[in-house]
Amino acid sequence: MHRVIAWLLVLAGLGGLVAGALLATVLRPPPTLAAVADLGDPGVAVVSAPGVLELTGPRVRVTAVADGRDVFLGVARESEVREWLQDAHHSEVTGLTETGTGHVLGARTVPGREAADPRLADIWIAQSAAAGRATLDWPRRPGRYLVVAATDGVAPAPATVRMEWARTGAAAEHAAARPLATAGSAALLLGLALLLLRRPARPHRPLRAGQRRRPAVASGRTVIDVRDPAARRAGSTARGHRS
Amino acid sequence: MTVAPTSRARRGAVTRAGGLLSTGVLLAGCAPTPVPQAQVETAAPRPVVTPEQATRISQAAVEAVADADAAADPALLTERVAGPELALRSARYAAARAGAPAGPAYGADVLEPLSAFVPRQEGWPRWLITVTQPGPDRLPSLALLRSESAREPYRLWASPSLLSGVSLQPAGSPAAGVEAVDPEGAAGLAAAPSEVAQRYADVLLRGPDSLHAAEFAEDSYRSEVAVVTRADAEAVRAAGGTYAQERALVPGSVVAARTDDGGALVMAAYDWSVTHSLPPEAGTGRLAPVFAALAGREAVRGATRRWVEVMAFAVPPAGSGPVRVVAAQHGPVAVEAT
Incomplete structure (x- = not known):
């Protein structure tokens, strides 16, 4: 045993x-974790829920696509984004949903009205704007920050938003x-x-009269069959032992 | 007697161990989907903008002002300029279009920031003050930028130039922010910021006769205004006319930031109007070119000239001496001729 x-x-x-x-x-996890939201009705802005930007890793890359329109991406403190949104019709990216083959960004729609042109606001700590497709890299920092993807705050927001979190350190390991x-x-x-470190087998001593070796069936090792009463009297402990 | 396990039993144990291990590896291979976990936000107010935002905001104002100045078009100002600064620059453009020489502006010509007073504040409206590079007058200015809501940008609201020889009390770094002082609260100051602004308006109007004259250190702006208005009033009265002036604090214009000495840097704006009229026998008077440009004519029997003024005060802690005027900006914005 x-x-x-x-x-x-x-x-x-x-x-x-x-x-x-x-x-x-x-089997190491891929260096990035990416997911896309394809929104049927994005509203006038797509906003991340608290914690989504910090889902994993030290930084996240956000890409928004709106063909034929100027795309704006901005990151601001949550309280300021809420002030900017007010009662605007928008989509909120709530997190990752696992599919059989990967992840998608889950989102919910919040009905409301038009917002304002985000390019005029000065609440953005980081921002990016480009025609058709904009990308913004956001390094993780303490606090509650949200990303906003929009066009002009009145026209529909980008319907495709992709987030890609870089994984390093513990997040990059399984x-x-x-x-x-x-x-x-x-x-x-x-x-x-x-x-x-198991106990080594004792060296074989010469057999005395009446002793004979026989194979141990169970262990396949040699056992000493003690039959000589003299040996027993002499205190010999030549009893069977298993190695 | 000991019964050794058979090789079959041993194989079974090894198989079971292998199965357990494989299951563990397979389970371990299924990494959990991360779930958003919102970080805890500190309750204490934070600076309204980061230093990088302050620089970007100043740059946007610089570009808007440069474009508008180049075209002398006030429409180009509205996105990034408001309040007294918009009124002053619009009037200067109008005067320039009429061919009037631009007088001293007492405002910033260069808006590149050297440093900033960024208050720790939540909600809106918000403001921040940048100390700009010296302009052609070789004096830095205090550029006050205000944002009325999260959806609106910071607009250059005023840019008084530092008076010659004054120094500003240091305040917290732009990254750490400064304490925004309630305009209506004294909070260890010689007087509440709004009260300081009201009292200085009285000093500008009444000069040494003001009850509050001793509360303010002498300053070059007050002296200059006193000389100009005295000469103006004497000329009108010598012709038998009447001369009156009013100065009113612009509502909501007072902002104040705590300085390291326990005092405050206070900024406030005034509407200043001077009305004069000449008797019929005196004929008509002639307005100076800049006023004539704003009035649309030169010869008038009377007129109400309107200026805006923006002042910055260094208000000391209570019992620590007089209030000092550290910066001033003024200029005509409208003339109503009669």
């Missing part, structure tokens, strides 16, 4: 190490890679230790 446990630990340890190594290399590798290493070392 001792050896079985040891071998199981060795096998499990090797498995853990291999699995951890695979998760840290071949959550199970390190634990598996660590646990695997521990199990492997423990198993090897059990195998190597």
Whole structure:
């Protein structure tokens, strides 16, 4: 049983190490996590919900597309975006929804009225504007920030919004890679230790009269069959032992 | 006696362990979809803009003013200029179109910021003050920019030039922001900012006869206004005419930022009007070119000339001496001839 446990630990340890190594290399998460929202009715602005910009990683790249129109992207503090939106008809990107093949951005529509031209407002801490397609990189910072994608605040907002979060540090690693590798290493070392540090077999002593060697059926090792009463009287402990 | 496991049992155990391991790896391979977690926002007010925003806002005003000045077109100002600055520049454009020489503007010609007073504030309206590079008058200006709502930009509202020889009390860095002082609250000051502005209006009108004259240190702007109005009034009265002036604080114009000495930098705007009329026997008087340009004619029997003035005060802590005028801007904006 001792050896079985040891071998199981060795096998499990090797498995853990291999699995951890695979998760840290071949099965490592992609360097970015990307998702797209295709909105049928975006309203006059598309706004991220609190926490969406900081979903993972140190920075996010937002891209908005509105064919044939000027596209504006801006990031501002949540309270200021709410002041800017007021009762505007807009879409709020609420987070990621997993599909069988990846992720999409989930969104909800908030009915309302027109907003104002976002290019005139000075609430934006970072902004980008371009014809047809605009891109904005936002490095994570403390606080509650939202991104707004719009055209002129009156015409429909970009119907396609893509967010791509860069993953570094813990977010770039598979959550199970390190634990598996660590646990695997521990199990492997423990198993090897059990195998190597087991009590060594005693050196064979010369057989006395009446003693004979016979194969141990169960273990396949040699046992000493004690039959000589003299040896027993002499305190010999030549009892069978399994190595 | 010990019973050793059979090789079949051993294979089973290994298979089970392998299965468990594979399941673990497969489960581990399914990384969870991250869920948005909103960060906690600090409750304390923060600077209304970042230093980068302040620079961008100033730059937008600089470009708008440069374009409008080049075309002498006030329509180009409205997106980024408002209040006294819009009135002053519009009047200057009108006078220039009529061929009148532009007088001293007492305002910023260069708006590039050197530093800024950015208040810590929530809600709207909002404001910030930048200290600009010296212009042709070799004096820096205080550019006051105001935003009425989240949907509206900061517009250059006034840009009084520092008076010669004055210095500004330092205040918090643009990144940390400064405390916005309630215009109606004294808060350890010699007087509430609005009260300071009201009292200085009285000093400008009455000169040394004002009850509040001793509360303000002497300044070059007050001296100049006193000399000009005295000469003006004497000329009209010598012709038998009447001369009267009024000065009213522009409602909502007072802003104040705490300075490091416990005092405040206060800015306020006035509507100043001077009405004169000549008796019929005196004939008509002649308006100076800039007023004539605004009035549409030169010869008048009487006129009401309107200026806007923007003043900046260094208000000390209570009991720490007189209020100092540190910057001034003024100019004619309209003339109604009779």
